Amino acid sequence: AQSVTQLDSHVSVSEGTPVLLRCNYSSSYSPSLFWYVQHPNKGLQLLLKYTSAATLVKGINGFEAEFKKSETSFHLTKPSAHMSDAAEYFCVVSLSGGYNKLIFGAGTRLAVHP
Amino acid sequence: GAVVSQHPSWVICKSGTSVKIECRSLDFQATTMFWYRQFPKQSLMLMATSNEGSKATYEQGVEKDKFLINHASLTLSTLTVTSAHPEDSSFYICSARDGTSGGHTYNEQFFGPGTRLTVL
Numbered sequence: 205a206q207s208v209t210q211l212d213s214h215v216s217v218s219e220g221t222p223v224l225l226r227c228n229y230s231s232s233y234s235p236s237l238f239w240y241v242q243h244p245n246k247g248l249q250l251l252l253k254y255t256s257a258a259t260l261v262k263g264i265n266g267f268e269a270e271f272k273k274s275e276t277s278f279h280l281t282k283p284s285a286h287m288s289d290a291a292e293y294f295c296v297v298s299l300s301g302g303y304n305k306l307i308f309g310a311g312t313r314l315a316v317h318p
Numbered sequence: 319g320a321v322v323s324q325h326p327s328w329v330i331c332k333s334g335t336s337v338k339i340e341c342r343s344l345d346f347q348a349t350t351m352f353w354y355r356q357f358p359k360q361s362l363m364l365m366a367t368s369n370e371g372s373k374a375t376y377e378q379g380v381e382k383d384k385f386l387i388n389h390a391s392l393t394l395s396t397l398t399v400t401s402a403h404p405e406d407s408s409f410y411i412c413s414a415r416d417g418t419s420g421g422h423t424y425n426e427q428f429f430g431p432g433t434r435l436t437v438l
Contacts, residue, residue: 240429247322248362248411248429294361306352306413306427308361 206231208297210309218317223282225312227295230276236298237278238306239269243291251293254278265289290316320346322414324430331402332438339397339433341412347392349417352427353385356409368395402437409434 211226229235239251252263259271269280278295293312299305321344331337341351350369354362366382368374368389376382384406386398395414399406413427 245431247431248413250426253426305364305367308363310361 206233206235206297206299206307208237208295208307208309210293210295210312212312213310214313214315216315216317217285219287220284223280223285223289223314225280225293225295225314227278227280227309228276229278229295229297231297237269237271238296238298239263239267239278239280240294240296241291242294242311248294251280285314285316287316287318290314320416320426320428322348322412322428322430324410324412324433326433327431328434328436330436330438333403334401336398336400337402337435339399339410339412339435341395341397341414341430343393343414343416343428346414346416346428348395348414349392350415351389351395352413352415353387353395353397354411354413356411356432358409362411365397399435402435404437407435407437 207230209228217223234256237254240248241251242248251267252261252269254261254271262268267282269278271278295309296306323342323344325340329337352367353365355365356362364377365380366374366376366387368387370389370392374387384400389395409432411432413429415427
């Protein structure tokens with residue numbers, strides 16, 4: 205069965221420092237993996253997706269994630285945090301690949317301090 | 319492009335009444351729509367999957383008679399919370415999958431902004 209674990213419920217960084225949000229997955233199939241961001245009172249926005257192409261995936265707003273099969277990880281990174289990055293981030297795995305049923309991680313709340 | 323809207327954005331109702339939430343894909347045809355529920359400070363939980371013109375498929379533990387889903391067209395799905403109770407208070411989010419365009423957004427899920435339901 206597919207599942208996803210976000211290892212940190214809260215992450216706090218200073219503006220201009222790197223961001224690392226950790227995600228591990230469990231999947232019986234070759235998974236499709238996503239990172240979504242949720243700002244308060246706004247809909248979820250897709251940051252990036254991995255669908256069995258390049259293992260290093262670049263997304264919007266300077267975010268990227270690396271799919272590591274040996275570690276079953278899909279950590280999200282950004283070299284330099286911006287105040288506007290403060291939000292809730294969800295790591296998501298798709299059942300049976302593609303964009304079918306999505307299983308969400310518990311979420312990581314990112315705080316960015318001046 | 320690929321915008322999904324929800325209406326209303328928030329609703330307050332009395333216990334025992336029914337509430338209908340609409341989810342619309344504004345610029346693409348959504349062959350599949352999904353309904354999620356999100357409790358405060360928690361993740362999204364899939365409630366049901368609906369394909370246009372057919373009955374919704376509910377996740378285990380979701381009462382289909384309480385959460386009525388209709389997906390009568392390729393751009394509209396509705397979720398009706400029947401006989402709502404305070405424990406139904408939550409943030410309801412829909413997503414729509416672009417199943418027909420064949421373009422770069424083909425098969426991707428796009429999320430609505432959510433509807434906050436408060437049952438008194």
